Amino acid sequence: ELIKEYLLFRGYMQTFSVFTAEQNRDATRPARVGPILKNLLQHVERQELGALNELWRGLVSRVFSQLPAHKAKAAESLRESILKLYIVTAIKKNNPKAVEELFTLHASELTDPNNVNSEQWTAWLALKYVKDPRNDPRFASYFHQEWAELLEGSLRNVLDTAFREIPLPTLLAFKIHRLDQRQRQAEIRALKAKLEALQYTISPPAKTSISTPNVPQTPPVPLLPPPA
Template sequence: MAHIQCIDELVREYLLFRGFNSTVKAFDSDLKADKDKGFRVDKIIEQIVHFINVSDLNGLKEYWQHLDSLVFSKLEIHVQPAVRKLEYSLYKLYLVTASQSTGGVKNEKVAEFLSKMLTELQGQNEWRDWFMLPYIQKPEENPTFSLYYTRAWQDSVLVSLHNLLATVFQCMPQPTLTSYESDAALVKRLQDELASIKIKAQQQSTDKYPSSGHQSRLTQHSERLTGPVPLVDDFCAIPSEQLESGIREAKGLRGLLRQMGGSPVMGRRAARSQSQN
């Protein structure tokens, strides 16, 4: 959804054009506080990593709750367990990062997390061992926690989150305004394909009849017929009274020729026949 930034600029330009200055100020303020980051997955991941690196548990929880209400809660039920597992993986990454902090902040942040999350996590078996983390001297060497201290596991969490967000944003229903660019691109592509087909058809026709002047005239005539004005419109443009007048004149001319002994052409043919006899 990279085109969202373009839409934001178009909206802002329109508001300025209309002179809605107070609305522009409010719009700019909302953009600065935009938690969705313009639906840019890389920016969302960056914000989550920031909360983890600075051990801001409240910021991490609030941000995840925002994403959950905006996106994840609208997913199908069978996807919810995977989303919750990813959330818990982020919490584990938070603990791992906090336990590696220097100074006295290390155990303090770990203990703070376990205290605030006690009610939510204490009844789950996968979290039972994590409450012993503050009392383990080297958790990165402990068989229970060593996996979580590897770079491979930490990267896999962020990659999984990136893929989930990218997939969800791609499938989300979008307002009409955001689809104009894709619609315009589709129309342009179809026009280019049609032009390419016409060029190929003309080339094939020329190759088949290279020396035929009649074919060239036929091609030119065909191009005129495929112009913006349909051929039938030329006939429809003739007023009906003029058409009826022409028919009456034609009938009168035929009657006059019959009175004179036929048409000049037929008269010459009859004269040649008599002279030959």
């Protein structure tokens, strides 16, 4: 908001429009777990592989990369589970093209010898030749709703932990600092008002008495003796 305010003030309307459009497309902008998790699962359900990959790359570069190494690795390991959920969803929707698209993009990466799960993914590559994956012992558990719910819970926990641990962006931290300052100033004013009221209660101002002005006294008139 500070950037947008500055752009408007300076009259950089074209830059303002581009920035606003980019901001609206940024799925990681709200630092809340719910909307981000919802976007991930929606991309899976709608079979939007490009959008799913883009969102995940954004999380890796902006969020997971700032975590300690062991936590970042644990977070990124969930990506393969998301891809499996994508494949399972495609099979349930009878959408073999979506499965083919995923393997075209990611087969070499997933089956790379450096990937600890490469052998498992070799079996997944043969999935299109399996007549009924739901009843195949290698894949059956992935078609159960319980597995999808466990994955969603794991994603929620990882995202929640990540957003609690990463430092705030500089601009956001500055804005919060400014709001904190305003809050403290308001609290100080309120405390001063309470203190003044308390002092008034303990030591009310002395009442001023109205004194009558000193009127000069008229000297008594001497009585004259009666005439003889």
